[in-house]
Amino acid sequence: MSELPAPPRHMTPEEFRRHGHAVIDWLADYMARVETLPVLSRVEPGAVRAALPPAPPEHGESFADCLADVERIVVPGLTHWQHPRFLAYFPANASGPSILGELLSAGLGVQGMLWATSPACTELETHVMDWLADMLGLPAQFRSSSTGGGVIQDTASSSALVAMLAARERATGGAANAEGARQPLVAYTSTEAHSSILKGVRIAGIGERNLRLVPTTSDRAMDAEALGRMIEADRAAGLLPFFVSATIGTTSTGAIDPVPAIAALGRRHGLWVHVDAAHAGPAALVPELRWTHDGLDTVDSYCFNPHKWMLTNFDCDCFWVADRAALIGALSVLPEYLRNRATESGAVIDYRDWQVQLGRRFRALKLWLVIRHYGVEGLRAHVRHHVALTRWLTAAIDADPDFERVGAAPLTLVCFRLRGDDDRNQALLDAVNEGGETYITHTRVDGRLVLRIAVGATSTEHRHVEQAWEVIRTRARALGAA
Amino acid sequence: MSELPAPPRHMTPEEFRRHGHAVIDWLADYMARVETLPVLSRVEPGAVRAALPPAPPEHGESFADCLADVERIVVPGLTHWQHPRFLAYFPANASGPSILGELLSAGLGVQGMLWATSPACTELETHVMDWLADMLGLPAQFRSSSTGGGVIQDTASSSALVAMLAARERATGGAANAEGARQPLVAYTSTEAHSSILKGVRIAGIGERNLRLVPTTSDRAMDAEALGRMIEADRAAGLLPFFVSATIGTTSTGAIDPVPAIAALGRRHGLWVHVDAAHAGPAALVPELRWTHDGLDTVDSYCFNPHKWMLTNFDCDCFWVADRAALIGALSVLPEYLRNRATESGAVIDYRDWQVQLGRRFRALKLWLVIRHYGVEGLRAHVRHHVALTRWLTAAIDADPDFERVGAAPLTLVCFRLRGDDDRNQALLDAVNEGGETYITHTRVDGRLVLRIAVGATSTEHRHVEQAWEVIRTRARALGAA
Numbered sequence: 001m002s003e004l005p006a007p008p009r010h011m012t013p014e015e016f017r018r019h020g021h022a023v024i025d026w027l028a029d030y031m032a033r034v035e036t037l038p039v040l041s042r043v044e045p046g047a048v049r050a051a052l053p054p055a056p057p058e059h060g061e062s063f064a065d066c067l068a069d070v071e072r073i074v075v076p077g078l079t080h081w082q083h084p085r086f087l088a089y090f091p092a093n094a095s096g097p098s099i100l101g102e103l104l105s106a107g108l109g110v111q112g113m114l115w116a117t118s119p120a121c122t123e124l125e126t127h128v129m130d131w132l133a134d135m136l137g138l139p140a141q142f143r144s145s146s147t148g149g150g151v152i153q154d155t156a157s158s159s160a161l162v163a164m165l166a167a168r169e170r171a172t173g174g175a176a177n178a179e180g181a182r183q184p185l186v187a188y189t190s191t192e193a194h195s196s197i198l199k200g201v202r203i204a205g206i207g208e209r210n211l212r213l214v215p216t217t218s219d220r221a222m223d224a225e226a227l228g229r230m231i232e233a234d235r236a237a238g239l240l241p242f243f244v245s246a247t248i249g250t251t252s253t254g255a256i257d258p259v260p261a262i263a264a265l266g267r268r269h270g271l272w273v274h275v276d277a278a279h280a281g282p283a284a285l286v287p288e289l290r291w292t293h294d295g296l297d298t299v300d301s302y303c304f305n306p307h308k309w310m311l312t313n314f315d316c317d318c319f320w321v322a323d324r325a326a327l328i329g330a331l332s333v334l335p336e337y338l339r340n341r342a343t344e345s346g347a348v349i350d351y352r353d354w355q356v357q358l359g360r361r362f363r364a365l366k367l368w369l370v371i372r373h374y375g376v377e378g379l380r381a382h383v384r385h386h387v388a389l390t391r392w393l394t395a396a397i398d399a400d401p402d403f404e405r406v407g408a409a410p411l412t413l414v415c416f417r418l419r420g421d422d423d424r425n426q427a428l429l430d431a432v433n434e435g436g437e438t439y440i441t442h443t444r445v446d447g448r449l450v451l452r453i454a455v456g457a458t459s460t461e462h463r464h465v466e467q468a469w470e471v472i473r474t475r476a477r478a479l480g481a482a
Numbered sequence: 483m484s485e486l487p488a489p490p491r492h493m494t495p496e497e498f499r500r501h502g503h504a505v506i507d508w509l510a511d512y513m514a515r516v517e518t519l520p521v522l523s524r525v526e527p528g529a530v531r532a533a534l535p536p537a538p539p540e541h542g543e544s545f546a547d548c549l550a551d552v553e554r555i556v557v558p559g560l561t562h563w564q565h566p567r568f569l570a571y572f573p574a575n576a577s578g579p580s581i582l583g584e585l586l587s588a589g590l591g592v593q594g595m596l597w598a599t600s601p602a603c604t605e606l607e608t609h610v611m612d613w614l615a616d617m618l619g620l621p622a623q624f625r626s627s628s629t630g631g632g633v634i635q636d637t638a639s640s641s642a643l644v645a646m647l648a649a650r651e652r653a654t655g656g657a658a659n660a661e662g663a664r665q666p667l668v669a670y671t672s673t674e675a676h677s678s679i680l681k682g683v684r685i686a687g688i689g690e691r692n693l694r695l696v697p698t699t700s701d702r703a704m705d706a707e708a709l710g711r712m713i714e715a716d717r718a719a720g721l722l723p724f725f726v727s728a729t730i731g732t733t734s735t736g737a738i739d740p741v742p743a744i745a746a747l748g749r750r751h752g753l754w755v756h757v758d759a760a761h762a763g764p765a766a767l768v769p770e771l772r773w774t775h776d777g778l779d780t781v782d783s784y785c786f787n788p789h790k791w792m793l794t795n796f797d798c799d800c801f802w803v804a805d806r807a808a809l810i811g812a813l814s815v816l817p818e819y820l821r822n823r824a825t826e827s828g829a830v831i832d833y834r835d836w837q838v839q840l841g842r843r844f845r846a847l848k849l850w851l852v853i854r855h856y857g858v859e860g861l862r863a864h865v866r867h868h869v870a871l872t873r874w875l876t877a878a879i880d881a882d883p884d885f886e887r888v889g890a891a892p893l894t895l896v897c898f899r900l901r902g903d904d905d906r907n908q909a910l911l912d913a914v915n916e917g918g919e920t921y922i923t924h925t926r927v928d929g930r931l932v933l934r935i936a937v938g939a940t941s942t943e944h945r946h947v948e949q950a951w952e953v954i955r956t957r958a959r960a961l962g963a964a
Contacts, residue, residue, distance in 0.1 A: 004874065004944055007867045008860040011578025017510035023582045024502030027589035031495040041601050045829045048605035056613040060857040063579065066850075070586060074847075077602025082591045089599070089819070092841070094591035096493025097545065100505045102588035104552060106795045107509035109564045109576035117571070119523050120559025123530035131538040154636065155839040165685060180689030181663045195815040196840060202812075203647060203838065205687015207662030251819055307841075313588045314843050330684075333677040336926045337571070337734055337934070347527040356685060356838065357637040358678060359574070359789075361796050365556075368548075375542040378490040385489045392486065444818045452819070462486055 009060055019063040026067060027099070031082070035459075038436025039083045041076065048077040084459040085438040085468050090251065090279045090413075091456030094313035097373035101366025102313055112360045115348035116340040122349055125152055125364035128371065132318060135376055136284040136304075139297045142320035144349070150320040151354040152363040156278040157196035158356060159303035159319040162327065164200050164243055167272030167300070169330040171242035177330065181205035186234045188212045188244040190222035192252055194276065197245050210239075220253050220407060220445070222246060224261035231269050243272045246299075248292055249280025252443040253406070253450075254413035256280070259295030266299070273299040278317070279454075282310045283411050286380050289387070292410065300326075309412070309456045311382065312370050316363065319354075328353045386412045389465045390455045396469055402476055406445050412455040415445065418476050422449040431475040438468035491542055501545040508549060509581070513564070517941075520918025521565045523558065530559040566941040567920040567950050572733065572761045572895075573938030576795035579855035583848025584795055594842045597830035598822040604831055607634055607846035610853065614800060617858055618766040618786075621779045624802035626831070632802040633836040634845040638760035639678035640838060641785035641801040644809065646682050646725055649754030649782070651812040653724035659812065663687035668716045670694045670726040672704035674734055676758060679727050692721075702735050702889060702927070704728060706743035713751050725754045728781075730774055731762025734925040735888070735932075736895035738762070742777030755781040760799070761936075764792045765893050768862050771869070774892065782808075791894065791938045793864065794852050798845065801836075810835045868894045871947045872937045878951055884958055888927050894937040897927065900958050904931040913957040920950035 011019065051073045081092050112121030129150025133142050142148045153159045164187065168176045172183050185206050189197045191213040201211040212234070214227045231241045244266055246257040259275055266273035275296060281304020283289040296302055303319040306312035321327045332353040334343075342348045352358050374382065390412045397405050397416045406415040418428050425442075426449060433439055441452050455465060493501065533555045563574050594603030611632025615624050624630045635641045646669065650658045654665050667688050671679045673695045683693040694716070696709045713723045726748055728739040741757055748755035757778060763786020765771040778784055785801040788794035803809045814835040816825075824830045834840050856864065872894045879887050879898045888897040900910050907924070911933060915921055923934050937947060 004870045005863060005866045007943060008856055008863040010940060011855065013510040013513040016513060016578040016581070017506060019578065019582060020506030020510065020585075021503055023585055023589075024499060024506060027586070028495040028499035028502065030589065031498060043601050045597065045601070045824060045827070046605070048602045049609050052606070052609050056617055056853050057857045058859055060860050061854045063582075063851075063855065066579070066854050070847075074602045074606065077600070077605065078590060078592050079598075079600045081593055081600070089593075092591060092593050094588065096498040096501065097548075099498070099585070099588045099591075100501060100545075103502075103505055103581070103585045104509070106576065106581045106584035107505075107512065108560060109574060109581075109795050110560050111563055111571075111574050111796065115527070116561070118559070118561045118563070119525050119527070120530045120556045123528070123559065124534070124556065127531050127534050135538055155841050157839045157841075161685075161838065168687075176687060176689070177684040178690050180667070180692055181687030182689075185662070194840075195817045195820075199813070199815050199838070199840075202659040202815075203643075203686065205650075205658060205663030207658070207664075208660050210662055251817075313591050314593065314841055315839075331681070333681050333684075335677040335733075337923060338677075342527060345527070356643065356681070357639045357797075358676075358681075359637050359639075359796055365552075369545075371538050372543045372548050373493065373545065374490055375539045377540055378542050381487060381490040384487045388486045441819060458492060461489060 022067060034080050034083050037080055037083065039080050039086050039439035040433050040436060041079045043077045048073060079439065082457060084457055084461065084464040086457045087453045087455060087468055088439045088441040090308045090454050092307055092314045093309060093311055093456055093458040095311035095370060095458050097369040098312040098366040101369040105362040105365045108362060110362055112362060113352040113358050114338060114340060114343060114350045116342045121362045122351055124368055125351065126349055128364045128368050129318060129320070131371060133320065136281065136293065137290055138302065138320060141322040142302065147324065148320060148322040149324045150318060151351055153317040153319045153355060154315040155317050156194070156276055156303050156305055157199060159317055160196050160245060160274060160276060161200040161203060162331065162355060163272065163274040163301040164204050166321065166327045166330045167243040168204060170272060170326050171240060174329065184239040186210050186212060186239045186241045188214055188227055188230065188241065190214045190216050190247065190257060192216055192220050192250045192255055193245060193247050194251050216255065220250065220255035222257040222262065224258045224265065227262060228265050231265060235269070241269055241271055243274065245274045245276055248275060248277035249411060253415050253445060254409065254411060255407070256292055256410070259299065263295050263298050275299050275302045277302065277304040279305065279308045280411055281305065282379065282383050286383050306367060306370070310379065311374065311458055312366055316367060331355065386455050386460065389460065389462055390414060392462065393453065393455070393465050393469060400473065406450050414453045415443065415450045417448065417450050424479060425449045425451060427479055428476055431478065432472055435471060435475065437471045504549060516562050516565050519562055519565065521562050521568050521921035522915050522918060523561045525559045530555060561921065564939060566939055566943065566946040568939045569935045569937060569950055570921045570923040572790045572936050574789055574796045575791060575793055575938055575940040577793035577852060577940050579851040580794040580848040583851040587844040587847045590844060592844055594844060595834040595840050596820060596822060596825060596832045598824045603844045604833055606850055607833065608831055610846045610850050611800060611802065613853060615802065618763065618775065619772055620784065620802060623804040624784065629806065630802060630804040631806045632800060633833055635799040635801045635837060636797040637799050638758055638785050638787055639681060641799055642678050642727060642756060642758060643682040643685060644813065644837060645754065645756040645783040646686050648803065648809045648812045649725040650686060652754060652808050653722060656811065666721040668692050668694060668721045668723045670696055670709055670712065670723070672696045672698050672729065672739060674698055674702050674732040674737055675727060675729050676733050698737065702732065702737040704739040704744065706740045706747065709744060710747050713747060717751070723751055723753055725756065727756045727758055730757060730759035731893060735897050735927060736891065736893060737889070738774055738892070741781065745777050745780045749780055757781050757784045759784065759786040761787065761790045762893055763787065764861065764865050768865050788849055788852070792852070792861065793856065793940055794849055798849060813837065868937050868942065871942065871944055872896060874944065875935065875937070875947050875951060882955065888932050896935045897925065897932045899930065899932050906961060907931045907933060909961055910958055913960065914954055917953060917957065919953045
């Protein structure tokens, strides 16, 4: 076979061992030093690209050179989400066991689109999702042993989309998949809900005009009475209300929608009730905060993101559905090249029918390792620790006459503002973030600029919250009197 | 602060170093021994779950115990996609540099939803996508310096969906996003196209009934003349043809649609032309196979999956669009909590507007490391090596009177059958896969069961293809005469 061209220079297992150790060492060092780096990247637009060669390399380069460029070019262009004083957006917290789970998943490189393409990939996922349903006290119908089950999606956006698709098909008797979304469908969520609901309504061909943004009460939670009136008005107008998304812990201010009342309206009017607890989900791990999840007993679907506040690197969104047949009915397509005996036996789950994509990696490994490393008590301690840090911060804000708090802070998101106008708050936000010691973001409440602090990076401890608060106070004083 | 609860027992940087080295060593050993494992998992449904504790652990466990369970419980439940005799479906080939890139991405744990949330994450992606456009000889309008640009999606399913959404909005002047997919939109693809097109048409609210499956010519490529007639008939009926998806390398048989003729019809009738080269894309790296990509000059979007045949672990789908404004117009939603100066300056790309999801991990790192490790010449050698192995196999099948080949095999997918009926071919397929030495899958062509071999696992060399072919011949002989 001398005429066959040679294979390329692959990285051998022994080279992988050597370079892999170097990457692990580099990451261990990064974890140890990330606290010393400016949280928010200071590069200007175009600076990273300017440091890269305009053309790809013709010849292979050494891995050591690549790792050196990660340090030289990439790190200065990063905003460090794993920094203990990263307090912006919601966290995307990672942990050692989750990173190593992702590494194993990448290295094994198996596909979990069908049970048959790697049974452990599917079965471990079903099992871990049942474990989590126990841990969060989710209702029985979300278990795989009942009518429903759990699946790992990439993000809460995808969960909302597939929930909406299942709801759309249920409401139209399958007609939307078959004929297109021609019916006068109407969806509901609050004015404070995440942008993914609007994006989902667009994608699913429902149309923005057919998404009703329900007003909120003074706590910025959905006004369930207003929801009821809107549903009735739409029904009276001959429209077809089919879906409502409630939020436990809104992105803007952490508000908690009244899920029991929303679920009751959903039952009465035949709407699919989806609950998005993307950030707040882990609160249900601890008995004293499980009230945040009241009312899930009769909802149709629920999701939360371990990649936000449960120590699992992005992406990892856990989605449960009470009636898996509705979900599969909306998403299943079975071409010949995917047919196999296990699928046809009906004895297995094929997760490709639970998501938008066909392919899927070994998603459950990292979540399994996180749960096993920490144990349920460790995850509870994690939640209690961050909630306590947030309560400390909340008390500090309340005690400072220069600041006013905005809304309740039942979990780990605090909204507040410097007394004075929006310009003053914008100036404070900019000064705090340019300093590099911490990174916070903003929102608008009742038209006013409001600052947000979300505690939740894995390594955030009390001293980091204290330091960040001191930076904010110092920068505020530097602005002078209002 | 003695009243604050303690943080949980995190894995320290030094523990991460130690356990990380253990995982790297385990993976290096796995790579070295995977060839000795049965390719297709032999577990029965439920066996993996039965080996797992019914309840989650209350207390944290040691990482060594977890890794031991990966070996004991997970490995027997895997079908080994990185096995050199994995010849089923399309490959999902990984490589050392890509696995280490995924590890770095997980460890850094940054978010790339906005340029501002980690500039390097966005800029490295734009840069590598421009490199790849050069490497594949894609048209100028796909470069970020022109009207278009590239973005990394998870899978080709998501690329087809976002292409369809951009097309839908362009065809309706934005009305579908606003009002819902009420217009009489019609999409086209061939009868041999991937199931993701049908799934996308359902998701986007177009409806299955409004997807025309264009017949194929004798080579199972789309019949462009038939496409033209169907578009004209739909227009004459007052419908709105808006989208056509052509395939370079179909999943079933590797057929290559006539993209130049399809693109010309798209231009004439104002359709968005999307090209799915999920598996075949890397062929364009080598000049002698670039003909497979003829006709891309005027198409609207194109994608291929480095996670299939370009040595990058799943997920990694590269998607380019000629008019990025059309894509962003279809997918952009900007809530207050995501507003920032860089976005408002217009000087940066925010990739959240190029995809379904909001969050995104540092997707480009692994692709950058793959291109740098191999160099362009190494990736060309990879393509030429696997194509040569496939030609060897094709010649061997043609030389064997017990078998007949089905269709051309221009790249790395060969379709063939044992002479005789479907039952005989099914029996051969089962016997081959139960043996564990290799794993192949099937499809149907003209109603007949046909076997498929897709060469492309990273470590597949000539001896592996020879061994697999010998197994198939031996098992065929064992079936006795037809």
